[in-house]
Amino acid sequence: MNLSNIKLINDDQGIVNLVIKSKNTLINEEFINDFKKSINFISDSKKIKGIIISTDHNNYDYDYDLNFILSLKNSELIFNTITKLSKALRKLETLGKPIVSIVKGKIKLGGLEIILHSHYRIAQKDNGTKFYFKNTKYSIIPSIGGSQRLPRQIGINESINLYLSDKIISAEEALELNLVNEIVDESQLVHKAKEYIIKNPFSLQDWDNKKLLNTQPNPFSTKNLSYFISKIASLHADTQDHYPSVKILISSIYEGLNTDVNSGLKIEARNFTWLIQHIETESMLETLILNKPKEKLKDEIIDKFKKDFEENYAAEGVRLLLSGVSAALIENAGKRLDFNLGPLEFADKLEIQCVISQLDSTDASAASLIRSMQKINRNGLSNNKGFYDYKERKKNIWPDLTDLIPASKKQPSVKEIESRLLYSAINNIFYNYNKYSNLKNPEAYDYMVIKNVGFPLWTGGAFRWVQKNGIKDFINKNAEYAKTLGSRFILNDNIINIIKSI
Amino acid sequence: MNEALIFDTVRTPRGKGKKSGALNEVAPVQLASKVLKSLENRNNLNTEDVDDVVLGCVHPIGEQGADIARTAVLEAEWHQTVSGVQVDRFCASGLEAVNIAAAQVMSGQSSLSVGGGVESMSRVPLGSSGGAWMTDPTVAYNSYFVPQGISADLLATKYNYTRNDVDSYAVSSQQRASEAWKENKFKNSIIPVKDQNNLPILEVDEYMRPDTTMQSLGALEPSFEKMGNHGFNDVAILKYPEIESIKHVHHAGNSSGIVDGAAGVLIGNKKMADKYELKARAKIRSFASIGSEPTIMLTGPADSAEKALKKANMKASDIDLFEMNEAFAAVVLRFMEALNVDHSKVNVNGGAIALGHPLGATGAIILGTVLDELERRDLSTGLITLCVGAGMGTATIIERI
Numbered sequence: 001m002n003l004s005n006i007k008l009i010n011d012d013q014g015i016v017n018l019v020i021k022s023k024n025t026l027i028n029e030e031f032i033n034d035f036k037k038s039i040n041f042i043s044d045s046k047k048i049k050g051i052i053i054s055t056d057h058n059n060y061d062y063d064y065d066l067n068f069i070l071s072l073k074n075s076e077l078i079f080n081t082i083t084k085l086s087k088a089l090r091k092l093e094t095l096g097k098p099i100v101s102i103v104k105g106k107i108k109l110g111g112l113e114i115i116l117h118s119h120y121r122i123a124q125k126d127n128g129t130k131f132y133f134k135n136t137k138y139s140i141i142p143s144i145g146g147s148q149r150l151p152r153q154i155g156i157n158e159s160i161n162l163y164l165s166d167k168i169i170s171a172e173e174a175l176e177l178n179l180v181n182e183i184v185d186e187s188q189l190v191h192k193a194k195e196y197i198i199k200n201p202f203s204l205q206d207w208d209n210k211k212l213l214n215t216q217p218n219p220f221s222t223k224n225l226s227y228f229i230s231k232i233a234s235l236h237a238d239t240q241d242h243y244p245s246v247k248i249l250i251s252s253i254y255e256g257l258n259t260d261v262n263s264g265l266k267i268e269a270r271n272f273t274w275l276i277q278h279i280e281t282e283s284m285l286e287t288l289i290l291n292k293p294k295e296k297l298k299d300e301i302i303d304k305f306k307k308d309f310e311e312n313y314a315a316e317g318v319r320l321l322l323s324g325v326s327a328a329l330i331e332n333a334g335k336r337l338d339f340n341l342g343p344l345e346f347a348d349k350l351e352i353q354c355v356i357s358q359l360d361s362t363d364a365s366a367a368s369l370i371r372s373m374q375k376i377n378r379n380g381l382s383n384n385k386g387f388y389d390y391k392e393r394k395k396n397i398w399p400d401l402t403d404l405i406p407a408s409k410k411q412p413s414v415k416e417i418e419s420r421l422l423y424s425a426i427n428n429i430f431y432n433y434n435k436y437s438n439l440k441n442p443e444a445y446d447y448m449v450i451k452n453v454g455f456p457l458w459t460g461g462a463f464r465w466v467q468k469n470g471i472k473d474f475i476n477k478n479a480e481y482a483k484t485l486g487s488r489f490i491l492n493d494n495i496i497n498i499i500k501s502i
Numbered sequence: 503m504n505e506a507l508i509f510d511t512v513r514t515p516r517g518k519g520k521k522s523g524a525l526n527e528v529a530p531v532q533l534a535s536k537v538l539k540s541l542e543n544r545n546n547l548n549t550e551d552v553d554d555v556v557l558g559c560v561h562p563i564g565e566q567g568a569d570i571a572r573t574a575v576l577e578a579e580w581h582q583t584v585s586g587v588q589v590d591r592f593c594a595s596g597l598e599a600v601n602i603a604a605a606q607v608m609s610g611q612s613s614l615s616v617g618g619g620v621e622s623m624s625r626v627p628l629g630s631s632g633g634a635w636m637t638d639p640t641v642a643y644n645s646y647f648v649p650q651g652i653s654a655d656l657l658a659t660k661y662n663y664t665r666n667d668v669d670s671y672a673v674s675s676q677q678r679a680s681e682a683w684k685e686n687k688f689k690n691s692i693i694p695v696k697d698q699n700n701l702p703i704l705e706v707d708e709y710m711r712p713d714t715t716m717q718s719l720g721a722l723e724p725s726f727e728k729m730g731n732h733g734f735n736d737v738a739i740l741k742y743p744e745i746e747s748i749k750h751v752h753h754a755g756n757s758s759g760i761v762d763g764a765a766g767v768l769i770g771n772k773k774m775a776d777k778y779e780l781k782a783r784a785k786i787r788s789f790a791s792i793g794s795e796p797t798i799m800l801t802g803p804a805d806s807a808e809k810a811l812k813k814a815n816m817k818a819s820d821i822d823l824f825e826m827n828e829a830f831a832a833v834v835l836r837f838m839e840a841l842n843v844d845h846s847k848v849n850v851n852g853g854a855i856a857l858g859h860p861l862g863a864t865g866a867i868i869l870g871t872v873l874d875e876l877e878r879r880d881l882s883t884g885l886i887t888l889c890v891g892a893g894m895g896t897a898t899i900i901e902r903i
Contacts, residue, residue, distance in 0.1 A: 220632050229649075230732050232642045237736030251639040328746035332739060397746055414743040 001041055003034040007056075008041065014049035015197055016042060017190075020114070022057040027085060027110065027144065028065035036088040043095055050098040050197030052190065053118055059105030061132075062114065064140065066285055069276060079273040086144040086265050093117040098203035100193040103171075103180060107131045113142055116149040119203040120196045122189055123171040123180040131169040131179065133162050136249045137239065138288060138457070139281045143272035147252040148264040152207045154178050156217050156224055156253060160231065163249055207261050219257050228254060240336045242458040248275045283460025283468050293444035301436050305429075306453045310346055312428040315358035316421055317343020318366050319485075324408030325417060327387065327397045333417035338456040343421065344397070348386035351379055362486050372404060422465075423481060425455060426474075427488060429462040430495045442502050466499050474499075506604035507775055507782035508900065510768040511691045511870030512540045516707045516858040519623035519760035524704040526762065528695060530559075530566050530622035533764035534574035537618055540693045541768050542580065545780060549580035553612035556602045557766075558595025558619030559588050559862035561631045570620060590862070591791065592891035593829060595619050596765060597865025597898055601789040603769045604898075608786070614774045618766030619863035628760065628861075635892055646741040646797040648734045650891065651726035651752060653799035654830035656738045658751045660798065661836055665751040668831035669719040672756035672855050674845070675828055679852025680712035687851055687878065691765075691870040709759040709858040724750035725757065741797040756831040761858025765866035784873055787883070787899040788813035794893045800833045802895020803887040804840035810885070810897040818843055821899070822881035825868035827888035828853035837887070850875060864888065869898065876902055 001008040009017040018038060023031075042048050072078045092099060101115035104124035112131060115121055123129050134140055141147070142163070151159040154177045162169070174180045184192050206212045219228060232250065239246050248271045256264030275281050313334070320330045321344065331342025339346075347355055352370050359367050373379075373386070378398070380386035388395045429449055433442070446461020459465040466474045475496065481489035514533055517525030525533065534557060542549055557571035571586030591598040596619030603617030634641045641647070648656070658668060682688060683706065694705040727750040730738075735748045775782050790809035794802040803826055811817060818841045826837045826848055838848055851871060854864065865888055872884035887897035 219637065225629075225632055225637055228637045228639070229642070230729075230734075232637075232639050233648070233737050234733035236643050236646075236740070237733040240740060247639055247643050254637070254639050326744060329744050331746070332743035336740065336743065411744060 001038065003037060005031045005034040006038045008038055010048070013194065013198070014047050015052060015194055016048045016050075017052045017054065018042070020053070020055040020057070020062070022055070023062075027082075028068040029081070032081065032085045032088070035085060039088045039092045042097070043091060048097065049201065050100070050194075051092070052100050052102060052193045052197070053115065054102040057105070060103060060107040060111030060115070061105065062110035063108050064110055064143075066290055070282065070285065070290070075273050075277065078276060079269055082143050082269045082272055083266070086269060089114070089117045089145055090262070090265060093119075093205060094208060096202050096204065098197045098200045100196050102189045102193060104129050104186075109134060109140060109142060109146065112150075113144045113146040116153065117145060119200070119205060120182075120193075121180040122192050122196075123174060123183045124189060125171065125183045125185050127170075129171040131174055133165055133167045133169070135166050136163050136245050137243045139245045139275075139284045141245050141249050141252075141272060141275060143268060145261075145265055145268070147249060147268045148256045148261050151217055151253050151257060152205075152261070156219070156257065157227055160250060160253060164235075164246065205261075217257055219254050240338055242280060242338055242456070244278050244280060245275055248272075279468050280458045280460075283464050284457065287443065287446045287450065287460040287464050291443040291447070293441065293447050295441065295444055297444060297448050302448060302452045304436055305432050305449070308432055309425065309428055309449070309453050309455070310350060311354045311358050313339065313421070313425055314343050314347035314350060315355045315366070316424040318347060318355050318369065319363065320417060320420065321405055322365050322369060324406070326407040326411055327401055329411055329414060329417055331397070333414050333421055336414065337418050337422055338458060339421075340454060344387035345395075348380040348388055351382060352386050353379065360486070369404060419477070420481070423477060423489065426462045426466065427478070427491070429453075429455065430492070433498075434492060434494060442498055463499060463502055467502055471496070471499050503608050504610055504771045506607040506769050506786040507771065507903070508767060508769055508784045508786070508873065509775070509780040509782060510541055510545055511765070511866070511873055512537055512544070512693050513691050513765035513863070513867045513870055514695050514763050515692060515704045516709055516759075516761040516763040516860060517624070517704050518709050519762050519858070519860070521624060523624045523762060524708055525622065525695060526624040528622070528703060528762070530620050530625060530762075530764070531570055531573050531577050533622065533695070533762065534570060534618070534620040535578035536693065536695060537620070537764045537766040538574055538578035538580060538616065541616060541766050542578070545768060545778060547614075547778065549584055551774065551777070552580065552584045552614050552616065554603065554606060555580075555584060555586040555616045556599040556618070557586065557588055557862070558590065558597075558599040558865060560590055560592055560595055560621060561626045561628075561861070562588050562590060563631045564626050566620070566622065566626045574620070591894065591896060593827060593859065593861055594791070594865050594888040594890045594894070594896035595862040596867065597869065597886060597888055597896050598791070600767045600769070600866055600869055601786075601791075601896070601898055603767070604786040604789065607769055607771050612770075614768070614770035616766050616768055618764065618866040619860075620764035621860040621862040622762045623760045623860060624762050645892075646737050648738050648797055648799075649726070649729060650799060650829070651757070652730050652734045652738055652748065653797065654752045654757070654832055655724075655726055655730065655748050655750045656742065656745070656798050657800050657830075657836055658832035659745055659747075659749045660742065661832070661839070663751065663832045663835050667835060668751050668756045669716055671831040671835060672719060673714055673716055675849065675852045675855040676710065676712055676714040677852075678850060679707070679710050679856035682851035683707070683710070687874065688871065690874045690877075707857045709761050710856050714755065719753070719755040722753040722755050725753045726750055738797055752830050752832065756855060758827070758829050758854035759856070759858035761860050763858070763860035763863045763867065765863045765870060767866050767869060782903045783877070784900045784902045787816070787901045789896070789898040791890075791894060791896040794895060796893030799891065799893045800829065800889040801836060801840075802893060803827075803833065803837045803889050803897065804895070806895030806897035807837075807841060807885055807887050810899050814899050816883070816899065821883050821885045822847070823850060823872050823875055823879075823884045824848040825853070825872040825884065825886045827859065827864055827868060828855040829859060829889050831855060833889050865896065869900065873900060873902075
């Protein structure tokens with residue numbers, strides 16, 4: 001059988017070699033159909049006693065065809081597409097016929113998910129044999145069994161740690177983790193695979209073996225129970241209320257491992273279907289992967305951008321403080337947006353003097369606050385005193401700050417503060433885009449502000465965020481801000497045109 | 503509507519909830535059946551007249567599983583027609599069980615019921631039943647789950663209760679409990695736990711530390727700081743962004759004690775009072791449960807008390823004595839502040855900080871405590887309330903007859 005993505009080669013011992021042909025994307029319609037056809041053929045053929053899965057590519061660097069997946073615009077279509085492939089893999093895994101994967105080169109998530117369903121995995125002894133994990137936070141999550149099989153294979157804790165990392169795992173480490181079962185020289189790969197097949201004419205995964213079911217990881221074991229409770233909190237704290245992929249990953253693992261693989265695969269596919277349509281997922285994938293710029297901005301432009309961006313963020317925090325918002329609320333709003341630090345802590349880090357350059361004639365009271373603080377040597381982090389007191393590893397907001405600037409009795413909601421900080425940051429990026437850009441490519445700037453400037457990743461960049469959340473709302477909200485807060489919220493026509501064009 | 507009359511209240515002494523605790527050798531079903539046996543004997547009941555036994559139990563797994571209420575009925579050799587049901591409203595389970603028993607009587611569907619509870623924390627440890635609330639990622643994320651100790655510290659932070667405030671409260675709980683035992687104020691309800699040979703196992707609450715002082719408490723490290731630093735503080739602040747950082751003020755000395763124990767309240771209608779010539783000691787005026795914000799979790803008592811007061815057409819000032827479960831010192835401080843109630847009316851014989859909190863049983867225990875004290879002082883009305891996991895509160899108002 002020779003399909004455009006897969007070729008099946010029989011030998012005289014009843015062993016078929018399923019070869020995935022050289023390509024670097026997976027999970028598109030054609031691949032899924034070819035895979036399904038191959039598996040049906042293997043299933044129907046009585047002559048086939050065992051299967052070796054390999055690739056004629058140098059690497060197993062199969063990735064998802066994101067253009068294809070994002071083009072599936074309704075839940076039913078996404079779910080059915082994903083489950084078609086995952087059901088085909090499941091069928092192969094449960095035939096009883098031994099399946100061995102030969103693993104070599106660079107193995108990415110798509111490749112990993114394909115090989116995990118095999119009963120035995122043999123890695124090529126080679127320094128180049130490596131598993132490349134990509135942090136789930138950036139929206140790529142396992143969808144064809146990876147969230148179900150990896151924890152069953154190597155453990156819950158170990159899987160979550162790998163999926164939430166950018167780790168590169170060597171073949172030896174993979175062997176230690178039980179991710180592969182054996183490492184052999186290239187010349188021995190096929191021989192060893194056949195040896196396994198001949199020795200194990202009936203092969204099942206541990207999770208399908210009734211005698212081994214009680215050895216499977218259980219989320220409600222004493223150890224895993226406390227693991228989940230604290231891991232959920234630390235992940236929630238780390239991602240604030242953004243990056244839904246992290247929640248979805250740990251949820252698929254938890255829910256799936258409370259049941260069997262068949263239900264687990266459905267849970268995973270439903271979760272993936274939901275996640276891939278989430279606005280943050282789309283924004284991140286579109287900016288980070290699908291529109292990754294080929295051109296790189298000059299370092300000096302990036303530096304200018306970054307400096308101005310950080311100073312503007314700090315200054316907006318000081319303005320909020322002067323309007324009576326409590327310092328804790330301002331700082332927490334900044335952190336909830338996933339800026340690394342709250343604006344006041346940023347001011348300290350840059351030296352509070354930095355705020356001055358951002359102020360205009362309407363900000364006299366802000367300037368006077370900065371000067372009063374400087375008079376008493378509260379210059380910022382450099383002398384351990386600014387908006388915060390810094391002591392060794394501890395820090396807290398300067399308790400006497402409220403003597404200088406009392407907080408209002410009635411405080412705004414944190415969402416209002418987040419909105420103000422986000423709009424201010426976006427407007428700053430747009431202003432600088434007009435000022436510095438010699439490269440008329442908003443997508444490259446989106447990539448740059450995320451990667452190099454410190455603009456929150458989940459937004460997909462300033463232009464992307466506005467486009468995804470509605471240009472009209474953005475224009476209206478800015479007009480509202482401009483009325484009360486001043487000219488820094490007045491949008492330039494050029495920017496409006498650019499947003500409309502992306 | 504019938505009146506739900508309280509005829510009797512009994513409880514075991516509370517044993518330290520660890521292997522070295524005196525009640526560790528007693529199975530929870532035995533604790534519960536001793537309570538039932540005692541209600542039967544003290545009131546000369548023909549148990550065929552009891553319609554139902556409702557028992558609170560927060561970890562109904564293992565030897566507390568499989569409907570411990572019915573199991574206790576069988577073990578107490580009550581008539582086989584007596585049904586049993588186990589209920590879980592976390593820390594208010596024991597009071598909830600009383601309320602359910604009262605509701606059965608009020609609605610005319612029962613003539614005589616028992617409400618009570620049991621928990622052997624030394625044998626079925628805290629948290630052992632797990633639950634989606636804390637372990638299911640979707641649920642825990644969406645509800646901003648933090649463990650109760652973090653909630654207690656969050657409450658103290660939000661309402662500005664200092665370490666000094668919570669420790670002072672704890673010292674007074676120990677002093678009051680110690681005084682109460684010296685004056686034998688619990689004698690009416692306490693049933694000593696004995697073995698099958700009638701040999702004593704435990705006769706007094708063994709958790710108390712009457713020598714507790716501000717200095718001795720001052721030496722204790724906060725219990726929830728380390729846990730908080732592993733993400734839970736940040737989750738709490740996500741929900742309460744006005745807070746800069748959580749101040750960890752609670753520790754083993756100002757939080758409720760982990761103990762074993764069981765309790766029961768005999769509730770019935772007028773017909774049963776007449777049949778057994780039982781004195782109706784009090785009636786249930788009203789009861790209520792509410793839901794409140796789940797991350798801070800422990801603010802429910804004031805809301806549930808207000809709701810029960812409203813139903814009874816009463817004000818907080820109409821209540822003579824309060825029992826507010828001392829889950830954590832800050833919870834009681836907040837309750838007194840929210841209802842504007844003086845400490846002299848609240849937990850006058852100490853509370854769970856000194857005596858311990860056997861989760862499923864506590865609500866029924868403190869109802870008995872306040873009724874005994876109302877009788878001793880010849881006062882009329884008592885309000886019992888507990889804070890409840892996942893942000894709830896339950897309250898019951900009783901009035902002496």
